[in-house]
Amino acid sequence: MADLLHFEDFAEGQVYDLGTHRIEAEEIIAYAREFDPQPQHLDAEAAKSSLLGGLAASGWQLCALAMRMIVDGLLHRADSQGSPGVDEVQWRRPVLAGDALHLTGKVLGVRASSKSDRGFVKFRFEMHRAGQMVMMFESAIIIGRRSS
């Protein structure tokens, strides 16, 4: 457990590079079939005439992919204990099959909990494609204190 990141290791202004994921058409369709079966996420032909302009990922899939990148890139080596929620999610641009999605997480602030064994680390996660932001969300994650 000594190797894990704890609440004390986080500070405002830190930026974590959480890697890149290339999203494929089959992934978009598989997610949509299970969780968001709307034509613009399921069918490339129907999607061409939608506002999104082509087969586009469900916004919730972008959140899910981001979460996977957050776990793989950060939380697997932190004493993560969950989250009370998300302050805001912005789906800014359509994400299409073949897009390479890069995720960063910036620490906006840290706050002790009323429980002495943990604290809240507030993050802003941004997903970019070719330098343009396609999605962001801000969320506090509960992280255990080292001293506990």
Next chain:
Amino acid sequence: MADLLHFEDFAEGQVYDLGTHRIEAEEIIAYAREFDPQPQHLDAEAAKSSLLGGLAASGWQLCALAMRMIVDGLLHRADSQGSPGVDEVQWRRPVLAGDALHLTGKVLGVRASSKSDRGFVKFRFEMHRAGQMVMMFESAIIIGRRSS
């Protein structure tokens, strides 16, 4: 298309019953393996000692399940054109294997878009288990106008 719900059909105060979904352990584990591989979502033994108290669904899985219920219960019969994001997500209580999750969607307000062929319908979606709210989010959905 005449049968679809359009922007003009929505009004503040409407409440849509979006049904009930019973979440199973296999579903929790399958989602976590793909999108949120943390011990409290993957392993019933590890989960017992977590803050969540047992094998618990990823918060993002609750959002994804809600989206599926929203599509099946409402958007499949509406001229839905996507969403710019979510104003707030609250994960209020752990959701454990076997929980029956009931979803409602309340219209908080409607707002015309600067584009004449669509408008924004702001919803508050609440997920309850045995009368207790476990999750909520508020989000505007873009809906086409009938006249377009």
